[in-house]
Amino acid sequence: MITVQNLSVSVNNTVLLKNISLEIPAGKLIALVGPNGAGKTSLMKTLIGLHDFEGTIKINSVPLDAVDPEHRAKKIAYMPQGTTIHWPMTVENIVALGRYPHGMTEQKDKSIITDALETVGITALKDRIVTTLSGGERALTLLARTLATKADCLLIDEPTASLDPRHQLDVMAVFRRLTDQGKTIIVILHDLHLAQRFADRLILLDQGRLISSGPASKALSAHNLKQVYGLIEGTDGFEAVDS
Ligand SMILES: Nc1ncnc2c1ncn2[C@@H]1O[C@H](COP(=O)(O)OP(=O)(O)OP(=O)(O)O)[C@@H](O)[C@H]1O
Numbered sequence: 001m002i003t004v005q006n007l008s009v010s011v012n013n014t015v016l017l018k019n020i021s022l023e024i025p026a027g028k029l030i031a032l033v034g035p036n037g038a039g040k041t042s043l044m045k046t047l048i049g050l051h052d053f054e055g056t057i058k059i060n061s062v063p064l065d066a067v068d069p070e071h072r073a074k075k076i077a078y079m080p081q082g083t084t085i086h087w088p089m090t091v092e093n094i095v096a097l098g099r100y101p102h103g104m105t106e107q108k109d110k111s112i113i114t115d116a117l118e119t120v121g122i123t124a125l126k127d128r129i130v131t132t133l134s135g136g137e138r139a140l141t142l143l144a145r146t147l148a149t150k151a152d153c154l155l156i157d158e159p160t161a162s163l164d165p166r167h168q169l170d171v172m173a174v175f176r177r178l179t180d181q182g183k184t185i186i187v188i189l190h191d192l193h194l195a196q197r198f199a200d201r202l203i204l205l206d207q208g209r210l211i212s213s214g215p216a217s218k219a220l221s222a223h224n225l226k227q228v229y230g231l232i233e234g235t236d237g238f239e240a241v242d243s
Pocket residue numbers: 011012014015016034035036037038039040041042043
């Protein structure tokens with residue numbers, strides 16, 4: 001479980017997050033949503049210790065800064081936004097980097113890597129050089145690397161952005177299955193329909209503030225959709241309030 005109390009983050013006099021308090025229970029699939037620039041990535045980066053902060057973050061009741069970074073890397077894995085990979089390595093070797101915090105010693109690591117490739121459906125790509133892959137194939141490779149960490153908690157920034165509709169559904173179904181098996185997954189999504197359909201609860205941010213945390217019906221209430229996104233939910237889906 002992750003507990004956040006009165007969290008504020010500023011970088012170079014710019015306020016990224018303002019007085020956020022929330023609880024993220026273990027074993028749940030959480031969608032972190034909000035408009036561009038709302039603070040979603042900033043919150044994820046703060047949870048893995050990449051930003052200085054005011055307030056309290058506790059992982060299983062232990063303050064974040066009391067957990068040594070090596071142990072933290074085994075417990076929490078972060079997949080950043082974007083799919084650029086500069087090194088001409090094979091897909092299998094990129095996925096193997098997920099084992100780095102554990103050292104790469106055992107046959108067990110090989111089966112974990114094989115499982116991660118299988119889980120995201122890219123076994124056939126394992127010998128390809130990543131710099132030759134399509135954007136979606138690279139995104140799946142990075143996701144497999146994240147799964148290969150076997151961390152209890154996965155923080156995943158916009159994994160569906162470059163995926164076709166079928167792969168988006170497949171990836172969300174993988175997240176659902178992993179959380180049903182006990183993992184905690186926080187995933188940044190812009191597709192509110194995917195968030196509504198798959199997540200146990202949503203965290204809605206706007207302008208660095210927490211607007212709502214709870215089930216989709218609460219977080220994406222008509223009031224919040226209008227105030228935060230300028231949207232209303234019509235019979236044909238979301239529409240701009242001023243259209
Ligand atoms: N290091 C930084 N220095 C200054 N401003 C920053 C820094 N990092 C983020 N910001 C600003 O903080 C705000 C929140 O950024 P963040 O990346 O967390 O948004 P986001 O909700 O993930 O957005 P998006 O959906 O567009 O990816 C943005 O206005 C961004 O420009």
